[in-house]
Amino acid sequence: MSSSTAPARLTVLAGPTAVGKGTVSADVRTRYPQVWLSVSATTRAPRPGEVDGVHYLFVTPEEFDRMVDAGEMLEWAVVHGRNRYGTPRRPVEEKLAAGVPVLLEIDLQGARQVREATQAAGLEALFVFLAPPSFDELVRRLVGRGTEDEEERTRRLETARVELACENEFDVTIVNDDVHRATDELVSVMGVGRSAPVAG
Known part of the structure; x- marks a missing residue:
């Protein structure tokens, strides 16, 4: 076989809460099936319409602890002071080694951990910040989603202000x-969707 299976580059997509990371990721999944989307593990309950193993791996806090202790997480974080989210390491490493472009859709804390992990491992990664057109639009999307109560919305908006300030990372x-x-x-910035990779 003449295929040069150089490891694919990992792309990390992060941004403030309610900016639409999940919507963009779902669009990638639908329209660019050649990109593999990592499925995060989380301790939070599924939202209506979410499917275990597709949108998230829904696990108990005890199972999440076990995965962390066993070194099975590429990154993990407590988000909005409540639930934990993390990226299982092995599937990501296997896809990258096979030359498959991998997209991680994670939060800012997770992106920082992945940066540290990839630098330590000598892996090349691209970090993409998804920004809202304006802060007012971000507020509109968060309120319009209707999945959070007033206290949760306030917490998320405070988090979003901090997250927006980290764009330069x-x-x-x-x-x-x-x-x-x-x-x-x-x-396009991932380098996917062109007819063929240029052999280097």
Whole structure:
């Protein structure tokens, strides 16, 4: 076989709460099946319509602790002071080794951990910040989602202000003013969707 299976580059997509990371990721999954999306583990309960193993791996706090203790997480964090989220390490490493482009959709804390982990392992990773068109639009999306109570919305907006200030930690910023456009830009910076990779 003449295929040069150089390890693919890992792309990390992060941004403030309610900016639409999940929506963009779902659009990538639908329109660019050649990109593998990591499925995060979480201790929170499923939202309506969420499927275990597709949107998230829903695990008990005890199972999450076991995975962390066993070194099975590439990154993990407590989000909004409540639930824990993490990226199982092995599936990511296997896909990258097979030359499959991998997208991690995670929060800011997780992105920082992945940066440390990839630098320590000598892996190349691209960090993409998904930004809202404006803070007012972010507030509108968060309130319009209707899945959080007033206390949770306040907590998330405070978190979002902090997260927006961290944009300069990322390699690329994409404004999510239109889902398809943002998805196309993301896949473009990942180097996916072109006819064939240029052999180096």
